[in-house]
Amino acid sequence: MGFFSRLFPGFGRPSSPLFSKSQGNGIWVYLECEKCGEKIKLRLSKSTELQRIEESSPNAFYVRKLVMGEKCFTRIEVQLQFDQSYRIMPDLCEINNGTLLTEQEYEEN
Numbered sequence: 001m002g003f004f005s006r007l008f009p010g011f012g013r014p015s016s017p018l019f020s021k022s023q024g025n026g027i028w029v030y031l032e033c034e035k036c037g038e039k040i041k042l043r044l045s046k047s048t049e050l051q052r053i054e055e056s057s058p059n060a061f062y063v064r065k066l067v068m069g070e071k072c073f074t075r076i077e078v079q080l081q082f083d084q085s086y087r088i089m090p091d092l093c094e095i096n097n098g099t100l101l102t103e104q105e106y107e108e109n
């Protein structure tokens with residue numbers, strides 16, 4: 001389990017796997033490159049990278065980004081959506097050349 005979970009038992013929702021983690025002004029998202037299997041930890045800035053989805057109620061956020069790992073030159077195109085608590089909504093995300101991982105999957109080797 002992550003730092004916050006140890007510090008604050010009950011923090012987060014145990015019911016759904018954590019595909020993202022909110023920390024200060026950042027959100028961590030975990031990805032795997034489909035080509036080479038590299039695991040990539042991506043930090044998104046809430047203030048500069050996330051865009052509010054205007055028509056959504058309650059508020060939701062959107063980000064689109066190209067990500068490149070260090071092991072190959074595959075560009076992973078991510079379109080991610082987050083709810084008002086900055087939790088990723090995996091069903092609404094689209095990822096080309098990669099897949100979303102949970103924090104646990106990222107930490108495992």
Ligand SMILES: [Zn+2]
Binds near residue numbers: 033034035037038074
């Ligand atoms: Zn790769």
